[in-house]
Amino acid sequence: MTGKDTQNDGKMTGAEIVLRALKDNGVEHVFGYPGGAVLPIYDEIFQQDDIQHILVRHEQGAGHAAEGYARSTGKPGVMLVTSGPGATNAVTPLQDALMDSIPLVCLSGQVPTTLIGSDAFQECDTVGITRPCTKHNWLVKDVNDLAATIHEAFRIATTGRPGPVVVDIPKDVQFATGTYTPPAATQPKGNYKPKMQGDLERIRAAVELMAGARRPVIYSGGGVVNSGPEASQLLRELVELTGFPITSTLMGLGSYPASGKNWLGMLGMHGTYEANMAMHDCDVMVCIGARFDDRITGRLNAFSPNSKKIHIDIDPSSINKTVRVDVPILGDVGRVLEDMVRLWRATANKADKSHLNDWWENITRWRARNSLAYRPNDDVIMPQYAIQRLYEKTKHLDTYITTEVGQHQMWAAQFYGFEKPNRWMTSGGLGTMGYGLPAALGAQIAHPESLVIDIAGDASVQMTMQEMSSAVQYNAPIKIFILNNQYMGMVRQWQQLLHGNRLSNSYTEAMPDFVLMAQAFGAHGIRCEKPGDLDDAIQEMIDVKKPVLFDCRVANLANCFPMIPSGKAHNEMLLPDEATDEAVANAIDAKGRQLV
Amino acid sequence: MNAHLQPTGSAYFIDKETQAVESHTLSVLVTNEPGVLARVIGLFSGRGYNIESLTVSETEHEAHLSRITIVTRGTPHVLEQIKAQLERIVPVHRVVDLTVRAVDLGSDRPVERELALIKVAGSGEARVEALRLAEAFRAKVIDATVGHFIFEITGKPSKIDQFIAIMKPMGLIEVCRTGIAALNRGPQGM
Numbered sequence: 001m002t003g004k005d006t007q008n009d010g011k012m013t014g015a016e017i018v019l020r021a022l023k024d025n026g027v028e029h030v031f032g033y034p035g036g037a038v039l040p041i042y043d044e045i046f047q048q049d050d051i052q053h054i055l056v057r058h059e060q061g062a063g064h065a066a067e068g069y070a071r072s073t074g075k076p077g078v079m080l081v082t083s084g085p086g087a088t089n090a091v092t093p094l095q096d097a098l099m100d101s102i103p104l105v106c107l108s109g110q111v112p113t114t115l116i117g118s119d120a121f122q123e124c125d126t127v128g129i130t131r132p133c134t135k136h137n138w139l140v141k142d143v144n145d146l147a148a149t150i151h152e153a154f155r156i157a158t159t160g161r162p163g164p165v166v167v168d169i170p171k172d173v174q175f176a177t178g179t180y181t182p183p184a185a186t187q188p189k190g191n192y193k194p195k196m197q198g199d200l201e202r203i204r205a206a207v208e209l210m211a212g213a214r215r216p217v218i219y220s221g222g223g224v225v226n227s228g229p230e231a232s233q234l235l236r237e238l239v240e241l242t243g244f245p246i247t248s249t250l251m252g253l254g255s256y257p258a259s260g261k262n263w264l265g266m267l268g269m270h271g272t273y274e275a276n277m278a279m280h281d282c283d284v285m286v287c288i289g290a291r292f293d294d295r296i297t298g299r300l301n302a303f304s305p306n307s308k309k310i311h312i313d314i315d316p317s318s319i320n321k322t323v324r325v326d327v328p329i330l331g332d333v334g335r336v337l338e339d340m341v342r343l344w345r346a347t348a349n350k351a352d353k354s355h356l357n358d359w360w361e362n363i364t365r366w367r368a369r370n371s372l373a374y375r376p377n378d379d380v381i382m383p384q385y386a387i388q389r390l391y392e393k394t395k396h397l398d399t400y401i402t403t404e405v406g407q408h409q410m411w412a413a414q415f416y417g418f419e420k421p422n423r424w425m426t427s428g429g430l431g432t433m434g435y436g437l438p439a440a441l442g443a444q445i446a447h448p449e450s451l452v453i454d455i456a457g458d459a460s461v462q463m464t465m466q467e468m469s470s471a472v473q474y475n476a477p478i479k480i481f482i483l484n485n486q487y488m489g490m491v492r493q494w495q496q497l498l499h500g501n502r503l504s505n506s507y508t509e510a511m512p513d514f515v516l517m518a519q520a521f522g523a524h525g526i527r528c529e530k531p532g533d534l535d536d537a538i539q540e541m542i543d544v545k546k547p548v549l550f551d552c553r554v555a556n557l558a559n560c561f562p563m564i565p566s567g568k569a570h571n572e573m574l575l576p577d578e579a580t581d582e583a584v585a586n587a588i589d590a591k592g593r594q595l596v
Numbered sequence: 597m598n599a600h601l602q603p604t605g606s607a608y609f610i611d612k613e614t615q616a617v618e619s620h621t622l623s624v625l626v627t628n629e630p631g632v633l634a635r636v637i638g639l640f641s642g643r644g645y646n647i648e649s650l651t652v653s654e655t656e657h658e659a660h661l662s663r664i665t666i667v668t669r670g671t672p673h674v675l676e677q678i679k680a681q682l683e684r685i686v687p688v689h690r691v692v693d694l695t696v697r698a699v700d701l702g703s704d705r706p707v708e709r710e711l712a713l714i715k716v717a718g719s720g721e722a723r724v725e726a727l728r729l730a731e732a733f734r735a736k737v738i739d740a741t742v743g744h745f746i747f748e749i750t751g752k753p754s755k756i757d758q759f760i761a762i763m764k765p766m767g768l769i770e771v772c773r774t775g776i777a778a779l780n781r782g783p784q785g786m
Contacts, residue, residue, distance in 0.1 A: 131634060131635060135686070136687075139631075156686060190627050316683060319680070320677070
């Protein structure tokens with residue numbers, strides 16, 4: 001049965017419907033891996049040119065690549081996997097996308113409907129397994145529901161608080177013939193309708209509170225990035241109009257430029273002293289598209305004790321979840337900011353910002369504490385120095401940065417300055433080691449001419465190293481900048497803090513030779529061991545038009561400071577110059593040890 | 597079930613929750629589609645909330661709507677969070693905390709009823725006594741032999757608890773309860 005024959009009477013096979021639905025939803029790239037239960041879809045992919053399929057080496061890689069693609073473009077990422085192990089391998093990126101609110105559409109093959117429940121080869125209960133790690137999921141049992149379900153999947157993934165969805169398609173449904181309905185002709189089912197516009201009275205109350213503030217702070221998050229570039233523009237406008245200091249979560253970096261004069265740096269567990277002190281001492285906090293995550297708040301009963309809190313979020317369950325707020329505003333960040341900026345402009349007497357002078361003086365004092373300081377070294381590359389040099393050598397270029405998870409991730413967040421949204425892709429909520437390399441692949445596929453760098457750790461990068469092979473296959477010149485200290489640095493740091501410096505299994509005794517590994521993949525390998533060679537080596541990495549594994553040998557025992565130890569408050573930070581071995585060993589008390 | 601484990605929402609709540617734990621009845625209107633009950637129950641188990649009673653049935657056939665009635669326990673803060681989390685589920689149409697609504701409407705609880713089938717076996721004095729008590733509780737006999745009765749009883753859960761307790765010494769064999777069905781008083785719907 002060929003595509004042409006079936007189209008004549010308006011009927012298509014399920015597999016054709018899948019491809020057509022993807023195309024009609026604006027999909028240009030799909031990351032996936034074939035297998036028995038998706039062969040009909042792969043057969044259709046073979047017979048068309050509109051959608052490019054990127055073959056990964058492991059389904060987890062497909063998911064993270066699709067996440068990187070989504071985060072760097074603002075469009076949904078699409079992954080295609082087979083039944084059973086294909087679907088279970090997709091679970092990690094699905095949960096990752098759920099926690100970081102990334103629009104991700106996963107299509108999975110399933111055994112034929114007649115075999116479901118029979119423990120067939122490569123069968124698993126995909127909708128059951130992925131139910132808690134998706135925003136919504138579907139098993140399509142009738143080919144005539146397929147098109148509408150895929151359209152609905154894209155709508156749910158991309159609207160409201162974005163998230164991952166799964167459409168599970170049995171093999172017989174892929175072969176069956178049915179009717180295709182285009183997205184416009186498909187009626188949205190059910191009651192799903194996210195509230196976009198914020199309540200004007202609430203916004204007015206917020207503006208009033210902000211106008212009377214003496215020690216205000218804006219705390220922005222990933223929701224600003226998700227809301228689109230206009231939201232970031234409006235955020236910048238609001239900061240300019242109000243003169244308020246602004247800090248951001250890990251996920252929100254880039255919405256406000258790191259070079260902006262009101263920028264305090266990132267806040268939270270490894271945030272700057274000035275950002276955390278401002279959060280602790282403020283009288284009005286404006287939380288915009290962030291969710292009071294435990295990495296941000298520290299000890300909750302000591303979190304910003306004397307402030308009135310305004311919270312803008314599209315998800316009602318984020319409001320009052322962990323922190324009680326005074327003015328909750330439900331709606332899309334962009335729309336709410338638009339109203340907020342308009343109302344602020346309409347209220348007179350805003351040009352004079354002198355009432356904030358005392359507050360800014362305080363902040364200047366905190367800044368002078370220089371909480372990101374580290375001891376420079378002429379013989380060994382300090383990891384912080386490596387990021388600083390990487391930033392200096394790439395800041396004028398069209399650059400996208402991804403990371404793995406651990407110390408290198410925090411150093412990247414602290415030392416790489418982000419000027420624009422959608423340029424920074426990292427696994428914040430789930431903390432998935434192995435995220436960065438495939439995410440870089442996804443970002444590079446979306447932006448073939450840009451410089452895409454994965455700032456990696458030696459341990460994380462080995463979790464999804466196989467995707468180097470995909471990068472080589474698709475000439476995606478991703479740069480994997482490995483801060484190699486031979487340790488799982490963040491694990492070791494916590495063992496030093498909590499477990500008497502007993503470094504259980506956090507040292508990698510058999511480290512592969514990353515340069516030889518790069519060659520084996522057909523990529524380019526670079527090793528750098530001396531601070532003096534670093535600039536030239538980074539330049540070589542940028543110039544090579546191939547995927548690069550950059551083995552940057554850094555000081556083995558450097559730790560990531562400043563830090564709010566578990567169970568402590570924002571004003572009880574451990575600063576780098578105070579972090580002696582003894583201070584580190586005693587930083588966390590018995591109660592705090594139980595926390596994550 | 598695990599009422600002693602206060603769901604906190606974060607590991608960083610070192611302080612004990614100071615609000616008092618309350619029992620609330622939630623009405624959840626959902627699309628009647630496969631897996632919808634699993635989504636609701638999975639939410640409760642995944643986030644550590646309690647379910648004390650659960651009743652599900654299709655209530656509007658044409659509109660494909662089912663009504664799930666859940667009795668849960670938690671502090672007001674947790675109950676508010678449960679409602680918000682339920683509302684995030686895509687096929688959930690509406691969630692109403694009937695207990696909160698009842699207070700708004702001027703009564704202290706919604707109307708709550710449960711049906712139970714109770715099998716009692718015995719002979720002689722105990723058998724006569726069981727029948728006499730059943731009459732006092734307005735329980736109906738729906739099956740009987742010379743050696744047993746099955747009683748059908750409807751009422752508030754507390755009434756059913758009491759009836760089961762006094763049937764114990766009369767030769768109680770087994771009990772089946774439907775869980776709580778609830779509506780609010782007055783002419784308005786949920």
